[in-house]
Amino acid sequence: MELCEKIIKNQLFKKTLKKTKKAEKHRIFCRHGIEHLLDTARIAYILSLENSLDIDKDIIYAAALLHDCGRFKQYEDSTPHEEAGAVIARQILEQIDCEQTTAELIINAVAEHRKGHCTSNLSRIIFEADKASRMCLFCKAEKECNHSKTKKNMKIIY
Ligand SMILES: [Fe+2]
């Protein structure tokens, strides 16, 4: 888990987590802190195993850790966070000397994590895991949340 180790120690990554945490201090809906990132990583890894996708575990976790790194920017100036996140993820991956092909795959997954149209298996599992990670069943703000009933996770699947 070399990539993950480097990401969680990276100063820019830590800064994005801090800024998002601050921006979400009073948010009643799903937050985007480290718990969400790891939930997404673990579910994405389960999906990879269930579907025999043979994607490197470190790469799955790295993409999940980075997928919402642009979230604070959306609160700041309404930039869609997958766009802001792709730019920031690129900077982080450059700083930790991530190999180019792997970096592009991860950046692409960050950029596509809110779109149903995914161009790689990694993108697809991050997209699915991100949605599956919401704990709507136990959420106090479920009634106020505008996600459609069909999109809410009202049963335990992962
Ligand atoms: Fe997101």
Ligand SMILES: [Fe+2]
């Ligand atoms: Fe997310």
